[in-house]
Amino acid sequence: xxxxxxxxxxxxxxxxxxxxxxxxxxxxxxxxxxxxxxxxxxxxxxxxxxxxxxxxxxxxxxxxxxxxxxxxxxxxxxxxxxxxxxxxxxxxxxxxxxxxxxxxxxxxxxxxxxxxxxxxxxxxxxxxxxxxxxxxxxxxxxxxxxxxxxxxxxxxxxxxxxxxxxxxxxxxxxxxxxxxxxxxxxxxxxxxxxxxxxxxxxxxxxxxxxxxxxxxxxxxxxxxxxxxxxxxxxxxxxxxxxxxxxxxxxxxxxxxxxxxxxxxxxxxxxxxxxxxxxxxxxxxxxxxxxxxxxxxxxxx
Amino acid sequence: xxxxxxxxxxxxxxxxxxxxxxxxxxxxxxxxxxxxxxxxxxxxxxxxxxxxxxxxxxxxxxxxxxxxxxxxxxxxxxxxxxxxxxxxxxxxxxxxxxxxxxxxxxxxxxxxxxxxxxxxxxxxxxxxxxxxxxxxxxxxxxxxxxxxxxxxxxxxxxxxxxxxxxxxxxxxxxxxxxxxxxxxxxxxxxxxxxxxxxxxxxxxxxxxxxxxxxxxxxxxx
Numbered sequence: 001x002x003x004x005x006x007x008x009x010x011x012x013x014x015x016x017x018x019x020x021x022x023x024x025x026x027x028x029x030x031x032x033x034x035x036x037x038x039x040x041x042x043x044x045x046x047x048x049x050x051x052x053x054x055x056x057x058x059x060x061x062x063x064x065x066x067x068x069x070x071x072x073x074x075x076x077x078x079x080x081x082x083x084x085x086x087x088x089x090x091x092x093x094x095x096x097x098x099x100x101x102x103x104x105x106x107x108x109x110x111x112x113x114x115x116x117x118x119x120x121x122x123x124x125x126x127x128x129x130x131x132x133x134x135x136x137x138x139x140x141x142x143x144x145x146x147x148x149x150x151x152x153x154x155x156x157x158x159x160x161x162x163x164x165x166x167x168x169x170x171x172x173x174x175x176x177x178x179x180x181x182x183x184x185x186x187x188x189x190x191x192x193x194x195x196x197x198x199x200x201x202x203x204x205x206x207x208x209x210x211x212x213x214x215x216x217x218x219x220x221x222x223x224x225x226x227x228x229x230x231x232x233x234x235x236x237x238x239x240x241x242x243x244x245x246x247x248x249x250x251x252x253x254x255x256x257x258x259x260x261x262x263x264x265x266x267x268x269x270x271x272x273x274x275x276x277x278x279x280x281x282x283x284x285x286x287x288x289x290x291x292x293x294x295x296x297x298x299x300x
Numbered sequence: 301x302x303x304x305x306x307x308x309x310x311x312x313x314x315x316x317x318x319x320x321x322x323x324x325x326x327x328x329x330x331x332x333x334x335x336x337x338x339x340x341x342x343x344x345x346x347x348x349x350x351x352x353x354x355x356x357x358x359x360x361x362x363x364x365x366x367x368x369x370x371x372x373x374x375x376x377x378x379x380x381x382x383x384x385x386x387x388x389x390x391x392x393x394x395x396x397x398x399x400x401x402x403x404x405x406x407x408x409x410x411x412x413x414x415x416x417x418x419x420x421x422x423x424x425x426x427x428x429x430x431x432x433x434x435x436x437x438x439x440x441x442x443x444x445x446x447x448x449x450x451x452x453x454x455x456x457x458x459x460x461x462x463x464x465x466x467x468x469x470x471x472x473x474x475x476x477x478x479x480x481x482x483x484x485x486x487x488x489x490x491x492x493x494x495x496x497x498x499x500x501x502x503x504x505x506x507x508x509x510x511x512x513x514x515x516x517x518x519x520x521x
Contacts, residue, residue: 006397008411013393205389208351210378211406300353 011206011219012199021191022231025184029235029280032180033273037243039173040269041262046166053155057136059084059124062149077122079146084124087139089132096123181283188224188284192291195220207299217292221285228284232277240265240273301327301458301489302348307357309343317343319513321357325491327457330484332500333493334518335510341493342386344510345460348491349383350374362457379407382456382488384464388447390435396422396446397431403454414453421449424479426472440467448476452483459483461492465499473499 059080064071077095084093101120128134140152196203206216247264265273302325309318317340325331335341346352347359350366359366361377369377382403390399397418404414422431425445435443444467451459459480465473477499484490494500500507507518 006411006415008401008405009394009398201389202391205391206402206406208349208378208383209403209406210375210381212375215406300351 011216012195012202012223019191019227021187022227024187025228025231025280025284026235026238028180028184028187029232029276030238031235032177032232032280033236033239033276034242035173035176035180036273036276037239037265037269039170039177040265040272042166042169042173044269046163049162049166050159053159055128055130057126057128057134057152057154059126059143060151060153061122061124061147062151063119063121064149073122076147076150077124080143080150081124083139083142083146084126087134089129089134090126091129091132092127094125094127096125181279184228184280184283185287188228188287189291192220192224192288193295195223196292196295203296204299207296213293213296216296217289220292221288224288225281225285229277229281232280233274236273236276239276240270243270243273301325301329301362303358303360304347305358305360307347307354307359309340309347309352310355316355317513318347318354318510321513321515323508323515323517325458325489327489328484328487329489330481330503330505331491332503332505332507333491333510334495334500334507337495339510340513341510342462344515345383345462345491345493348458349381349460350378379403379454380457382451382454382459384444384448384451384459384461386462386466388435388443390443390446390450392435395432395434396427396438396442399435399446400449400453402450403456407454418449418453421453422446425449425476441469441472444468445472445476448479452479452488455483455486456488459488459490461490461494463494464492465494465496470498477503 061073061077061080063073064076081093081095084090098120101123104123105118105120134154136152136154140150143150143152203216243263243265247262250262250264304321304323307318307321308316310316321344333341333344343352347354348361350361353366362380364373364377391402394402400422401411401414401418404418405411419428419431422428425448427442427445427449430438430442433442435446438446444464448461448464451461461480464480465476468476473496480490480492492499506520509516509518
């Protein structure tokens with residue numbers, strides 16, 4: 001027996017079963033991971049919109065009110081195409097036919113003969129070379145000299161609105177994450193104080209025997225760090241499974257939530273969800289430490 | 301080592317439990333503290349092991365004036381004191397071995413370094429076969445011996461014991477007093493609060509008596 005290596009007993013007794021705190025932390029981590037996932041989805045979606053629309057412009061040539069030999073849509077469209085061709089930075093030009101234009105409005109007003117009577121504008125789709133800067137105001141002014149009823153749409157209005165929608169979702173997610181962080185800190189602070197109360201005899205004895213506040217705080221902070229890591233990892237795990245299931249449904253062709261963009265996260269984004277337990281653990285660790293140190297300062 | 305000057309102590313608005321207590325303990329001395337129940341023995345010990353601040357008066361411990369010392373200096377002072385509490389105050393979730401090893405852990409020693417010392421001491425107090433037992437499974441006398449082993453294991457500069465032989469038979473009591481004597485010979489200042497006249501009679505050590513919160517010197521060692 002003598003001199004044999006011994007396992008050192010834990011300073012604080014091990015808690016039996018899942019404490020209510022673990023359940024609270026697990027649920028909060030689940031919600032935090034959902035919010036984080038939503039912010040990543042919004043960011044990804046906004047990036048998709050930006051890439052789809054940025055770098056393109058559409059010139060719309062309207063039919064003149066009174067067509068003449070010199071002022072008709074065909075000649076004006078051709079003149080506009082020539083100006084676009086001569087504009088530095090424009091990579092490709094795709095004039096859309098009447099049939100293409102009719103197809104665009106088909107979902108709204110159908111494909112009836114009536115459509116043919118509508119004064120549909122001519123659309124010219126142009127792609128801007130990556131990194132090239134096109135002065136839209138000057139371009140529009142030049143186009144108006146050959147086609148007075150034309151206008152240039154560089155999609156910035158749409159991109160800005162979609163971006164602000166995505167930003168709103170992202171900031172709301174951050175606000176939720178901040179609220180959950182505060183709630184986690186409050187819950188752990190409450191639990192630490194309850195723990196100090198429950199283990200008052202141990203804390204008082206250690207203090208009496210000359211334990212530094214840091215030694216006593218370590219016993220508590222480890223306890224709450226480990227239990228919070230475990231509980232919040234479970235919560236984040238459930239959130240990851242939720243996103244995987246939504247992704248799986250979409251993969252199978254089922255629209256999980258109508259009107260919303262795809263809700264599946266990719267592997268890299270799923271890994272990010274596990275930042276939630278890491279941050280929760282750090283919050284619990286710091287809160288437990290500060291709570292214990294504050295309580296010990298009150299003892300002689 | 302320890303100096304009390306006109307120390308008074310009261311809990312809240314109650315009457316003074318200790319009044320004008322003045323004494324000095326020289327390093328390496330062995331002293332008995334006696335007095336009837338309620339005379340203030342435990343309170344005096346609490347002031348000595350820094351569990352409570354005095355209501356008035358001056359306490360100097362290991363050359364440090366407690367009134368002016370920084371609180372951050374207290375843990376180091378407390379680690380120089382071994383205490384045998386009247387109610388033992390053992391940690392029920394730890395084994396007898398871990399309870400005894402606690403002061404060494406607090407001093408930052410590694411388990412490889414102290415295992416042999418702790419086991420030897422537990423053998424000495426007759427608990428060699430109860431090292432892994434937890435306090436709730438030990439008898440009152442066994443718990444008291446674990447508490448004493450814990451108080452002496454770090455060879456403290458000052459040992460304070462509150463009725464350390466109250467729960468053991470006379471033979472074990474004598475053995476424990478010999479342990480305190482051995483520690484005292486190695487340089488530890490010992491103060492034992494006790495009712496046990498036979499222990500005091502057998503010794504020629506100094507005796508201080510508390511009566512109604514006042515200290516009376518009965519015998520100089």
